[in-house]
Amino acid sequence: MGYKLYREVKVWAPDTLTKGEKLAALVLADDANDVSRLTYHGVHDPEIMRQAMVPDDRAMRRVLAKLQKEKVVEHAGGGHNGRVSKYRFLHLAPSGWAAPGDASKAGENNPPTGSVEDHQADGFDVPDVGKQGENNPPTDEADAKNHPPTGGVGGSFSTRRRVKTTRPTPPYTSTSSSSPRDAGDQPSKTKTKKTSSIRDRIIDATGATPEEAQALIDQIRPEVKHSLSGLITSLIENEDMHERLRKLKAARAPRPRPARAQTKCTRHYLALPCDACASDIKTRAFGDVTKLLHDHGPDKRWDLAQNEALAQHLGESA
Numbered sequence: 001m002g003y004k005l006y007r008e009v010k011v012w013a014p015d016t017l018t019k020g021e022k023l024a025a026l027v028l029a030d031d032a033n034d035v036s037r038l039t040y041h042g043v044h045d046p047e048i049m050r051q052a053m054v055p056d057d058r059a060m061r062r063v064l065a066k067l068q069k070e071k072v073v074e075h076a077g078g079g080h081n082g083r084v085s086k087y088r089f090l091h092l093a094p095s096g097w098a099a100p101g102d103a104s105k106a107g108e109n110n111p112p113t114g115s116v117e118d119h120q121a122d123g124f125d126v127p128d129v130g131k132q133g134e135n136n137p138p139t140d141e142a143d144a145k146n147h148p149p150t151g152g153v154g155g156s157f158s159t160r161r162r163v164k165t166t167r168p169t170p171p172y173t174s175t176s177s178s179s180p181r182d183a184g185d186q187p188s189k190t191k192t193k194k195t196s197s198i199r200d201r202i203i204d205a206t207g208a209t210p211e212e213a214q215a216l217i218d219q220i221r222p223e224v225k226h227s228l229s230g231l232i233t234s235l236i237e238n239e240d241m242h243e244r245l246r247k248l249k250a251a252r253a254p255r256p257r258p259a260r261a262q263t264k265c266t267r268h269y270l271a272l273p274c275d276a277c278a279s280d281i282k283t284r285a286f287g288d289v290t291k292l293l294h295d296h297g298p299d300k301r302w303d304l305a306q307n308e309a310l311a312q313h314l315g316e317s318a
């Protein structure tokens, strides 16, 4: 990925490019190798064209013609007999410039923002711009000497464009860590406070323990559509909260397992809790399970005794 090249194009592409041409140059730079400065995918690659918002091959050829004219890229082979057409990025930055965030002197030589004028309307038409040279990003030669390239890729920025300078330091010199991050505390404190008052309301309304109230909140939270507080209020008002607490307590109650408890269902020969009986209850086939519970009693058939749907059915039919 051509991160440094991308930054170089972003900062130093000639102002004579249209927005569309500059976007295409940025996309191609991002796709190019930082060291060889060669584009990787074909310039007519559909994804490259899509990212660059170039509508078709013809428009891309016009963009490339302009980029070559403005000495942004040069053709580096390919494009015939099915070979991928390669382009090489020329050196746009003055000697000594380093991509921001890359070299030790990051930021010192950056040109300012706001200097890119809209020479043309958006689009891919290539107007005849004969101002080559006038708009070159200038450089301060003295400054460049004081800050030579740091070797590696940085050193590859040549002095192909020797120009003078006045571009001041840009605003994005460093990734400042001074921005306050402690603001993140505030919402969570508020949230905790809010939740605890909701918990108090549940405790007041139902007599739940604080721990049970918290468990109910955790259970209810995924169901919230608008506000947790609003849902809690309506659950308390229509007594659903009491029902939920009752279920919570039932689910948490230790299962009675007397020593003589059956280990298998006498009808299905499955270990208790019997899955077959449970599935009968789910399909509301209460006949067999009611008989089993009646014959063996709630101690032996604890799984049936604890089944809420069955208990409800028996309650209704009693």
Ligand SMILES: [Zn+2]
Residues within 6 Å of the ligand: 265, 266, 267, 268, 269, 270, 274, 275, 276, 277, 278
């Ligand atoms: Zn069974």
